[in-house]
Amino acid sequence: MRVFVLAAAALAAALAGCRSTPEEQSPAAVEERQPAAVAAPTPAPAAKPQPVKPGEIARVDLTAGKPAAAPSPLKDPANILSRRSIYFDYDRYEVKEEYRPIVEAHAKYLRENPEAKVLIQGNADERGSREYNIGLGQRRSDAVKRMLILLGAREAQIESVSLGEEKPVCTESNEACWAKNRRGDILYQGEY
Numbered sequence: 001m002r003v004f005v006l007a008a009a010a011l012a013a014a015l016a017g018c019r020s021t022p023e024e025q026s027p028a029a030v031e032e033r034q035p036a037a038v039a040a041p042t043p044a045p046a047a048k049p050q051p052v053k054p055g056e057i058a059r060v061d062l063t064a065g066k067p068a069a070a071p072s073p074l075k076d077p078a079n080i081l082s083r084r085s086i087y088f089d090y091d092r093y094e095v096k097e098e099y100r101p102i103v104e105a106h107a108k109y110l111r112e113n114p115e116a117k118v119l120i121q122g123n124a125d126e127r128g129s130r131e132y133n134i135g136l137g138q139r140r141s142d143a144v145k146r147m148l149i150l151l152g153a154r155e156a157q158i159e160s161v162s163l164g165e166e167k168p169v170c171t172e173s174n175e176a177c178w179a180k181n182r183r184g185d186i187l188y189q190g191e192y
Contacts, residue, residue, distance in 0.1 A: 073109070074188055080105040086144055086184040090125075093139040095147055103144060106186055107151030114154065117189040120144045122162045125178035130164060137162030144184040 073079045086099045095103060110116055122141030124133035141160035149155055170177035 081109055084186040086140075086186070087179065088140055088182045088184070090178070090182065091128075091136070093122075093136065093143045095143055100147075103147045104151055107148045107153045110148065110153035110157050111151075114157070117157050118148075118159070119187045119189075119192045120158065120160045121167070121185045121187065121192075122160065123167055123181055123183050123185065124165050125181040126165045126168065126173070127178065128165075133164035134162050137164045140182075140184045144186070 073081045076082055080102060083102050086095055086102060088094070089096070106118070110118065120141040122137030122139065122144075124136045124140075126133075128136070138160070141162060145155075145158045145160040148158055165181070168177075168181045169183075170180045
């Protein structure tokens with residue numbers, strides 16, 4: 001134990017001997033300076049506006065060298081995808097054979113564009129009760145949805161709703177007008 005006490009005392013003495021006192025430094029000198037006199041700039045003569053002659057400015061065509069953007073097939077009247085209404089017979093909700101190519105084209109578009117989404121709005125003419133027409137409109141929109149899915153579109157891309165008789169495209173009370181109101185409308189995201 002005595003050796004331990006002696007070793008600790010020796011270590012303390014050695015550490016005390018290594019300690020040094022810092023020498024004091026004198027503070028840095030500060031010089032006082034006066035700002036130099038600055039001469040005021042001489043004003044430039046005022047510029048006179050000059051008219052620009054039409055031929056002096058070169059035209060820049062920002063579209064030069066870029067291919068023209070192709071119109072959206074959904075908006076191109078020459079494309080079947082611009083046709084969006086499927087018409088139904090009176091009191092029926094089966095998709096007629098004549099509208100199958102339209103549904104097939106939209107199913108193909110949805111298969112090739114998995115981010116695309118559609119809303120199918122089922123409609124009915126004014127005949128029948130409000131409740132009956134809501135149900136009939138839903139069956140019509142569901143029929144179009146079912147056909148799109150059978151043709152390869154994903155169910156998550158399609159929503160079907162019924163508007164019943166609330167959104168007529170024709171308001172006259174005759175068969176020609178009623179036929180226009182018995183439909184399912186296909187609307188793409190951004191159009192509803």
